[in-house]
Amino acid sequence: MKAASFGRAAAILSAASLALVACGDNGDDNGNGNGNGGDDNGTDTSELSGSLSGAGASSFQLAIQEWVIEFEADTGVTVDYDAVGSGDGRANFLNGAVSFAGSDALMDDDEYAESQERCGEDGAFHIPTAILPIAVAFNLEGVDELNLDGETIAQIFAGEITSWDDEAIAEHNDGVDLPDTEITVVHRQDSSGTTENFTDYLNQATDTWTWEADSEWPGEISAETGDGTSGVVEAANSTDGTITYADAEQAVQGGLSTVAVEVGGEYTEFSPEAAGQAVAASELRGGQADNDMGFDLARDTEEVGAYPIVQVAYTIWCNEYDDADEADLARAFAEYIVSEEAQQIAADEAGAAPLNEELTEQAQDAVSQISGG
Structure with missing residues (x-):
């Protein structure tokens, strides 16, 4: 999928839709498409096992600490996340110490080039995980x-x-x-x-x-x-x-x-609504992986009701992992954190603006491209 196909994302980030999750039911017992057994559109989690590690931003720690509890309850997979800050999280991801990074800032071009050494020619990509004032x-x-x-x-x-x-x-x-x-x-x-x-x-x-x-x-x-x-x-x-x-x-x-x-x-x-309104005035950055979803935030908006001091907390993933099992775990957890259930947790625990339905679909498509082995 080309970066241009994500061009509508800014337009669909309306304050009203960000205020509520509108993903609808995806057909599993938990309503998130990532419960045991998965569904036709997500990773089959029934046979997953092992652990996944991540590191990075402390800003959405309130959400991620609940995500890992719920994900382990659903799948039996443990996720360890070390809130060392965005910069160290990206560094740990790029050197292969962890499977994913949490970051409130986007990889620069040098970091993206470094990610191609670890994650294949398509490199790593960002998905918006929580919109936080x-x-x-x-x-x-x-x-x-x-x-x-x-x-x-x-x-x-x-x-x-x-x-x-x-x-x-x-x-x-x-x-x-x-x-x-x-x-x-x-x-x-x-x-x-x-x-x-x-x-x-x-x-x-x-x-x-x-x-x-x-x-x-x-x-x-x-x-x-x-x-x-x-x-x-x-x-x-x-x-x-x-x-x-x-x-x-x-x-x-x-x-x-x-x-x-x-x-x-x-x-x-x-x-959350005011933060979402500021993001709605922004465009996707483009220029890295085709499925990248990093925003170029418009801080100088004069739109009444917008709160421009906002960060989009991203998780960063490889498009291709060396190990197929690691790829399966990464894809399953990434699918979960953009699900309706997880986004509601982010709203409740961290005061985040949940992703709306169309942006969730964009994120799910980006995550589906994770491969390994």
């Missing part, structure tokens, strides 16, 4: 809600605004009693897809941020650090006056307050 999250005594625009967010994270009562913050928050507390920025210490998505937003949507999108925080900006999503949430909670960026659901569960972001003249709070 990234919260600008803060810990400020006496303040539970804040409005900010992109330029002010960029100035804070660049170290140009250093006090919470700065006029640039106050003008977006009439009636809020802002203290003169010093602002402490907390960023990810590890190589992180969340960092790459957040800095991509700052780069695209603002004039203040002059650094390119990167999975590593700019070294010249002095700030506090945390390892993984849980690390930045913990660090932000430890000191009054902190601000960070993190998977929204984990930030809220960690007790942090969050910022409503100005888009199109209105302030938008994060939600």
